Amino acid sequence: AQKVTQAQTEISVVEKEDVTLDCVYETRDTTYYLFWYKQPPSGELVFLIRRNSFDEQNEISGRYSWNFQKSTSSFNFTITASQVVDSAVYFCALRVQYAGTYKYIFGTGTRLKVLA
Amino acid sequence: NAGVTQTPKFRVLKTGQSMTLLCAQDMNHEYMYWYRQDPGMGLRLIHYSVGEGTTAKGEVPDGYNVSRLKKQNFLLGLESAAPSQTSVYFCASSRTSGGPRLYEQYFGPGTRLTVT
Numbered sequence: 001a002q003k004v005t006q007a008q009t010e011i012s013v014v015e016k017e018d019v020t021l022d023c024v025y026e027t028r029d030t031t032y033y034l035f036w037y038k039q040p041p042s043g044e045l046v047f048l049i050r051r052n053s054f055d056e057q058n059e060i061s062g063r064y065s066w067n068f069q070k071s072t073s074s075f076n077f078t079i080t081a082s083q084v085v086d087s088a089v090y091f092c093a094l095r096v097q098y099a100g101t102y103k104y105i106f107g108t109g110t111r112l113k114v115l116a
Numbered sequence: 117n118a119g120v121t122q123t124p125k126f127r128v129l130k131t132g133q134s135m136t137l138l139c140a141q142d143m144n145h146e147y148m149y150w151y152r153q154d155p156g157m158g159l160r161l162i163h164y165s166v167g168e169g170t171t172a173k174g175e176v177p178d179g180y181n182v183s184r185l186k187k188q189n190f191l192l193g194l195e196s197a198a199p200s201q202t203s204v205y206f207c208a209s210s211r212t213s214g215g216p217r218l219y220e221q222y223f224g225p226g227t228r229l230t231v232t
Contacts (some may be wrong), residue, residue, distance in 0.1 A: 004220050009156070033219050035220070035221075037223075043204070043225065044225050044226070045206065045208075045221075045223040047217075047220050047221070047222075050217075050218075050219065050220055091158060091159070093221075095219055098170065101147075101164075101166050101172075102219075102220075103164065103174065104149070104161070104221060105162055106151075106158040106159040106160075107158055108156055108157060108158040109158050110137065
């Protein structure tokens with residue numbers, strides 16, 4: 001099976017706390033790409049990061065960091081010192097081979113609420 | 117450069133009515149996609165297109181048809197709307213060769229459709 005699991009449906013934290021959003025994936029592909037998207041209350045989908053299966057380096061972008069571990073098929077996302085503006089639904093996605101081309105499989109999302 | 121645009125933004129239909137959702141992109145992307153987003157279910161792929169004149173079924177194609185007569189446009193049609201098609205519809209496009217944002221999906225703002 002090829003799928004993405006975001007087991008955390010909703011997380012609430014107080015501003016300035018650190019929070020980690022989990023993403024576990026399954027794929028039979030040896031080459032694949034992983035993504036994180038943010039969907040704020042306004043509804044649009046905002047790209048955050050892309051990672052290919054050959055690059056296991058962790059990445060940091062400001063308060064955001066991503067931990068990719070092929071051994072556990074996980075691509076977790078950490079927000080350091082959370083802010084109210086981080087409140088959104090976050091989706092993890094996987095690009096895999098499909099019917100001679102590719103498709104993207106999305107997790108069900110994690111709703112993050114950051115309380116002031 | 118408008119990115120990906122969707123028309124209309126909101127629509128209310130009665131059961132049995134038909135309508136067409138228009139997606140347009142100005143980035144010369146080959147791939148285009150239609151997703152629906154329902155609460156707790158993430159984004160599910162309805163149909164996709166790998167180039168002008170080609171379309172293919174995704175995971176939930178029943179009740180929908182698509183056409184891609186021009187590279188920049190991807191139309192999603194509902195021939196006989198049903199309440200189960202009440203959802204938020206997102207169009208996306210992606211590039212498949214070259215460039216720093218390879219395989220990233222660019223999303224439109226979404227269309228909120230209610231079928232009564």
